[in-house]
Amino acid sequence: MKIIKYLFFLLLIIVIGGAVYITITDGKYQAEESRVIDAPDELLFNTINEYKTWEKWGPWMDDSDDMIMEYASQTSGDGASYSWKSETQGDGSMKTVKAAPFTSIDQKITFITPMGESISNVYWKFEKLEGKKTKVTWGIKGEQSFMEKAFWMTQDSTLSQSIKPMYQKGLEKLDIFVNEKMKEHSVSVDGITEHRGGYYMYSATASPIADISQKMAQMLPAVMAYVRQNNLPQTGMPLTIYNEFNEEQGTAIYSTGIPVRDEVITPADSNIRCDFLPKQKVVKTTLKGDYANLKEAWEAGYKYINDNGLELSETSSAFEVYRVDPGLQPNPAEWITEIYIPIK
Template sequence: MRFLKNIFLLLLVIIVIAAIYLATLDGSYDVVRTRMIKADQSVVFNDLNDYKNWEEWGPWYETDSTIRVQYADVSSGTGAAYSWTSDIEGGGRMKTNAVAEPDRLDQEIVFETPFGDMGSDVYWILKKKKEGTELTWGIKGEMPFISRFMASGMEEQLGPMQERGLELFDENLQRKLQVYTIDSLGIVDYSGGFYLYVSTSTKINNMALKQKEMIAAVEDYVSKNNVRSTGSAFTIYHKFDQENGTTMFSVGYPVSERIITQGSDILTGFMERGTYSKTLLKGAYVNSQQAWDKAMYHVESLTNYAYDENGEPFEIYVNNPSNTPNPAALLTEIYIPVKPVKINRESIMN
């Protein structure tokens, strides 16, 4: 009996010592990895924001072929969620709790284990850099009291997985950016019409950023004033000085009627009906220069039409990164004004 009592006391002492030891440990962890992605911040954000894209680069798919994924009704933005099951690793779920586009995503991941659910906070931080986008992937949490000693090993356990994930994400995104097609669709008669717009002059290398800001401004006006748009956003190029690196352009949305915009920076314009050479770019906006070069080459190759210097070229964004996360699926229509060429019949006959 005394022997059992001594064993009990020994076990009690061990438990107390273990509890004291665990109390001295920091059970928190915050594992962070960063990679420079050579792509625009909005492109990186939009691809990352949609859980359905994760199947293309998730590092866990390399080691577990039994993963089966089920998506919620919403797969991107705040409230987006998905769950998974696995014959090897078990199941789990993930949810996006907060979005600060295009700078940050905050998510929660929960692993279902025999000992209960284990959750961690996941965060993504995107910073615009000269080279592209600095993408940071962080996973943090607090280990249960009894397993605090495992917190120190999370760096070794999660770090390599994050590094591989960022590598695969980068490779997958670069493949998408390189997939594009450019097709000349011939001569079209564009009907024109009223549109709401804002204009600016800027350096060519600052044009993309200005376009985003201007599109957002017109969209905000349209939304707040319940204006019915009749088409997609577009850019009209008034001047493009390649030698001095400057441009003047307008960004707008087509509307069905003339709208009075007193007290606003948003103006109403009217585009006359005209004849244009139309070119379609399917792919990321980084391929726009190649599309414009091909469009201009096509115009120069025409025999019955020539470039109309009195007109203004424009491009229409059929869809956009907010509703088309895959850059390879973006559609841009390019319109270059042309006019019929008068053929001298006498010179032909001679």
């Protein structure tokens, strides 16, 4: 009997000692992962801010076939939320506490466990880098309960160590998801229409075809600045007129401009000029997507002209109008470019 009592008291001392050790152990934890993604900060912010996209790139989706997502009436911005149920992953919910465009998002996540509710703070940070790249940081922090600390003391890794690989995987999937979305595009030939024309302020140059995008990025801001500085009423979206386009030699002469209401006489030494685009019959083609797909759109327009026995105008140049451009929409898949090819 004495041995049994001794073993009982020894066990009691171990239990009490273990409980004291668990109690005084710091339960605070934090884990975060970062990844540089070749996408605009605004696009990444908008993707993460919308909970309905999470099932497309969330790292836990690969590990659960029975997860059921339930969305609240509001799924983006402050107060947005969603919840999930899963026998393999457990139940839980997420709520956006604060979304600060396009720099950070603060969320609160709740896990329903056999030990009760476990609540932690989730945070996102978006750092704009050069070349439209963004450093995305995904983190979580909180404090473990007594039972949670006891559980993780029996595991081979800490809670933070178990979270980091999942966040790393999630950021990799986010990178793939966003870049695939940016590649989506469509081309539609809208057929024969009439372009109303009008005055436009422009800057002209000649360059290799490969340098057109780079040159336009320098020219258009200069024209826009002139229009604004002189309080000229803008009547349309930016455009580029291709005065000459020689694919054999790989060169082009073109003008980048802004439509305005009235004719403007500029100083003789000014790089910014005013011209008039006549009302004319054209074949219109619309590209929705990245400018990398412009060649496909132009070819579709010319194919329509050939297939329908139409004749190109000998006096007017073809042009592009940037109906939705990067200044209005960060996602290249949402850019809208209208191509107008004058015909007789």
